[in-house]
Each structure stands twice: as C-alpha cells, then as structure tokens.
Amino acid sequence: RKEVEQDPGPFNVPEGATVAFNCTYSNSASQSFFWYRQDCRKEPKLLMSVYSSGNEDGRFTAQLNRASQYISLLIRDSKLSDSATYLCVVAQRDDKIIFGKGTRLHILP
C-alpha cells in the first residue's frame, strides 16, 4: 500500500456543483495533515490544514478520520478558479512529509 494515495482524477465538475476528494494514508503514526493546491506549472500552495475535529474555510471543508486513516476535502459552490490539482500531504514528524500524487479538478462552465 502506498503511503499516501489519492484518486488522480480528473474530476470534471460543472460550475456551482459540490465535489469531494478523499486521500488515504498508511502510517497510523501520522500527526499532521494538509491540503495543498497546485496550479499548472506553478508551485504548491497551502489550501488548508486538516484538524481532528474537522475544519471549514469558506466553501472548503476538510475532515480527518483517524480510525479509517483518510482525510477528505469538500468544495461547495465550485468556481472556475477552483480548477487545479489538489495535493494531500501527510506528515509523521517535521522531517517526514509525504505528498500524494494529487487529484486533478476541472470546473466546467
């Protein structure tokens, strides 16, 4: 099993729809979880951290399920500008940070 797995997509979603991605991780000792966004030929940028209790930032909601070892990202009322690759990041400690391969999202007008 890969350390961090994501569905590569692409997810083709009409504007205004809700879309969700999951990411699974293999190491139960993982401590910190993040979603990063990467636009084509650009560097990754932090979208949001993922907290145990779940957290929301505007149209974005992140959840963590430690028992099943997955995190999720929900995007509501999707915008054209949400089109990007979403990278799941799992950290076991400061020096062991693992990125997933990313999920490509295309928002269709």
Added chain:
Amino acid sequence: GAGVSQTPSNKVTEKGKYVELRCDPISGHTALYWYRQSLGQGPEFLIYFQGTGAADDSGLPNDRFFAVRPEGSVSTLKIQRTERGDSAVYLCASSLGTSGIGEQFFGPGTRLTVL
C-alpha cells in the same frame, strides 16, 4: 515581502555533467525542504534542513545528490554525473520550523532537463 526564490528557473545540461540548484528561503525560516516533482506526480521529499544541519536526507535517491545549507539560510542542491532520469522540477520550500509542521512556502522551482 519576498517569498522563496530559486535559481536558475531552468537548467539544461548534458548527461554526466554537474549541476547546482540554489534556494533562498524566506528570511527567518529555519526549516528548509527540497523536493523533486516529475510530470503527473506529487512532490517527492528529498532532504530537510533545520538550521544548518540536514535533519533528514533519507529522500536523496543516491550519492550523486548532495545538499548544503552552511549558514542556515541559502541552500544548494548539488547533483553529480547527471542522468536523464534526473530531469524534473526541483522545488524548495521553507517554513518557520518552530514547533511541529507548519505551512510550507514553496519557491517557483528549477526545471532541470538532462539531455
């Protein structure tokens, strides 16, 4: 304020040559990471510095790869005897590194092409 900068932005070299890639992190960030990203893949961890020391270099693929951060700020990733398989975007990121994992700020990357 200034973000993470990387030079050069593009580097084309021939198989067998030596290359150096430079990263200038955000001022005051003690943690610095190097990643390698191939097309269609996520960033692959190479090495992590906390201050001047390499806290974890387990991601370096082999002994052709080496990185330094002599004064705890600028870092250089060095690749000897480059191979075509080394072609990728090399990303550098920095973070405050004060406690736990914080937000990583990435540079624009260096696109390395080995002919």
